[in-house]
């Protein structure tokens with residue numbers, strides 16, 4: 001085999017529970033054609049049972065889950081498929097595990113007011129994560145370090161603006177069917193930390 005692998009992009013939309021990771025990651029997938037995955041769906045039953053019971057996961061609960069997610073991204077990379085994953089990725093050490101998957105992982109941190117996020121979680125009725133777990137997630141959250149590839153977006157923005165901002169700031173390419181329709185979020189809401197990447 002002499003052929004080179006196609007370059008791929010691997011985006012992780014991170015943040016505390018209720019920050020809007022699923023909403024934004026799914027939207028980025030729809031706009032760009034990147035393969036979307038929901039990290040919640042990779043949890044073993046025991047983890048889901050803990051969260052349903054209102055018990056925060058600990059590191060030991062999360063390591064195998066994070067390794068599975070890294071493997072999923074690595075497998076897609078091997079197929080030449082770019083991905084967008086909704087995953088809390090709350091600590092630097094968790095993100096380090098995700099970075100062990102494909103060659104590059106870029107993060108979109110949805111960050112903002114605890115009150116706003118709590119309010120959204122309280123209104124959400126179709127999810128096992130209760131708003132009570134938000135404090136435990138905020139307590140361990142570690143923001144992106146300067147050497148980590150990624151951007152921070154403000155959760156108060158509407159979903160379509162967050163999706164458009166993520167796509168624009170990461171330099172992703174909207175799928176052909178969406179070109180000309182993507183709205184680009186205002187740069188005053190954005191912190192760009194890694195400008196050199198190009199989408200496949």
Ligand SMILES: Nc1ncnc2c1ncn2[C@@H]1O[C@H](COP(=O)(O)OP(=O)(O)OP(=O)(O)O)[C@@H](O)[C@H]1O
Pocket residue numbers: 015016017018019020021022023024040086088120121123124127129155156157158159162
């Ligand atoms: N930018 C937004 N503006 C208004 N409502 C939003 C926004 N983003 C998400 N929501 C709503 O807030 C709730 C939480 O969003 P979502 O499920 O995407 O968050 P999450 O980070 O994936 O949560 P979890 O980690 O618990 O799965 C949902 O009801 C969703 O419809």
Ligand SMILES: O=C(O)[C@H](O)[C@@H](O)[C@H](O)[C@H](O)CO
Pocket residue numbers: 016017018039040056057062087088089090129
């Ligand atoms: O790190 C964690 O504690 C878990 O990932 C949770 O955050 C959930 O998976 C998710 O955010 C809830 O939907």
